[in-house]
Amino acid sequence: MLGNGAESYQINKKLDETRTLLYKAYDDLLKQDQVITAHLIKNWYLGTDQQHHTLLYLSSYYDEKMSGVLKYGTMKNYRTTENYLKEYLKKQHRTSDIYLKQIDYQFTLGFESYLRSLSRLQNNGVMKHMERFKKLMRLAEHLNWIEKNPTVRFKLRFEQVDMVYLSKPELEKVKSAVFEKDVLNINRDIFVFACYTGLPYADARALSTNHLQIGKDGKKWIYTRRSKTNTAVRIPLLEEAERILDSFKDHPKIDGTEKLLPVYSNQKTNQYLKEIAKKAKIRKELKFHAARHTFATTVILANRMPIETVSKLLGHTKLSTTQIYARVIDSKIANDFDNLRLKLNGLK
Known part of the structure; x- marks a missing residue:
């Protein structure tokens, strides 16, 4: 608009701002590899091309x-x-x-x-x-549905939860306990099997004859993948675990199938484990996942197996996850040092 008046100034300023926005629309659409049309630029400028998702x-x-x-x-x-x-x-x-x-x-x-x-x-x-x-x-x-993520500044604050696992004496009490109900004996044996293999509930339930293979040492191994992360896991079969598998060979619950263990539902299993803990006089809230913790702590880490090997056996993708178990074992180190102090004092 010609002239130096206030009206001309305001209109020309608005035109310049509009031109700048239109060029910006053009540049943005180019970066998105869009086919440029006047209609597309107009819609971008007016904001009518944007879909507002809920x-x-x-x-x-x-x-x-x-x-x-x-x-x-x-x-x-x-x-x-x-x-x-x-x-x-x-x-x-x-x-x-x-x-x-x-x-x-x-x-x-x-x-x-x-x-x-x-x-x-x-x-x-x-x-x-x-x-x-x-x-x-x-x-x-x-997906570019929002320009700025409003949750970025929100920090997650998890509290450390005490890990439930069985000590060596407690594990022996569970193994040696005799129950009147056959269903308790079955679930106890499956739980003990998990204590010697580290398999979580879903993997123990899915265990079949296809997962049993002969390793390089000529002994039986479990070759499987963790259902949670799809990570490959290779576990040498300890004698205790092999004995339990042999005891279930002709069990009617798995007879005629490829299954190796007559595993009950997760809810039922944990109900039975609660009853098992009570009858075995173990004052811990026993759930199936405690078997995995027991395997990591009492069965292997307490017997000085390298943490890298433990991580592989558990199917962890990060070593830091396995180190949680190592911190639990610190209590054993403290007890061992107490015994060492007594011995040293005795020598003096």
Whole structure:
């Protein structure tokens, strides 16, 4: 617009700003390898080309893309987190859904507070749900559905939980216990088998004749993959574990199948283990995963096996995960040094 008046100045300034934005639209579209048209640039400038996705759409997108990749249990946990998000939206925001661009750091803190208000959730349970929420928002960021991830600054604060495992005397008490109910003897033997192989519940239940192979030493090994991480695991079969496998060869629960162990459901197994611990007078909350901890601590680390070997046997992808067990064994070192001090004092 010609002239030096205030109106000309304002209009020309607006034109310059618009021209700058249009060039920016052109550059951005070039970087995205788009076919440039005037219509496309106009839509970018007006903002009509942008799709505003919602939180629940993001959750359903994740469910669709990952259901064939992640394990059933993992997907079940994500759906539980989604249900908590729905409850939070309904109770705190009085809505059934929310646009991703509306989610900010305050929303993130509010979701944490809501989870903490639920009596059934402890700190680590809250942190697990927050961890999944952070992963969802990170996915939205990678898909360019949001410009800025509002959960980046939120720090996960897990509390260290005491690891439940059996000491050598406790393991012997479980092994030598005799139960009137046959079902308790069966579950005790399967638990002891896991104590000498380190197999978690899902892998023990899936164990079949295909997993038994002869190793380079000419002895039986378990060749399998961890169901949780798909990591290859090679475990030499100790005599105690082999004896238990032999005792189940003709068990009616697995007769005519390739299965090696008559494993009950996870819920039933843990119920029986609770009863086993009570009858064996072990004051610990015994669950199947305690067998894996017992294998790592009492059976192998306490017998001075190198931690790198232990990591391989457990199928850990990071050595730092295995080092958690090494810290538990520090108590044994302390006891050994107490005994050493007594011996040294006796010599004096």
